[in-house]
Amino acid sequence: MFNELRTVKGMALLRFLAGTIEITAALxxxxxxxxxxxxxxxxxxxxxxxxxxxxxSTLGIIGLSQHLSLNKMLIVVIGVLLILIGTR
Numbered sequence: 001m002f003n004e005l006r007t008v009k010g011m012a013l014l015r016f017l018a019g020t021i022e023i024t025a026a027l028x029x030x031x032x033x034x035x036x037x038x039x040x041x042x043x044x045x046x047x048x049x050x051x052x053x054x055x056x057s058t059l060g061i062i063g064l065s066q067h068l069s070l071n072k073m074l075i076v077v078i079g080v081l082l083i084l085i086g087t088r
Contacts, residue, residue: 007063011056018052
């Protein structure tokens with residue numbers, strides 16, 4: 001139980017950090033007030049989003065590994081990979 005709670009806390013912390021980065025980027029876009037600058041910031045966010053998805057999903061998969069069969073784990077991993085490929 002403790003290990004599961006630690007995994008959930010790690011996942012939530014990463015999502016909180018990602019949200020903070022997103023809000024900070026939006027405020028920076030407003031402060032700079034230029035489309036060119038906003039597009040540069042947006043491109044950096046485009047790199048961060050999939051990375052956060054991958055890390056949080058990896059933590060979740062590790063947490064689930066104790067409860068799922070190998071076949072089901074493989075399906076989950078393939079699903080995450082398909083999401084990453086589909087959002088390229």
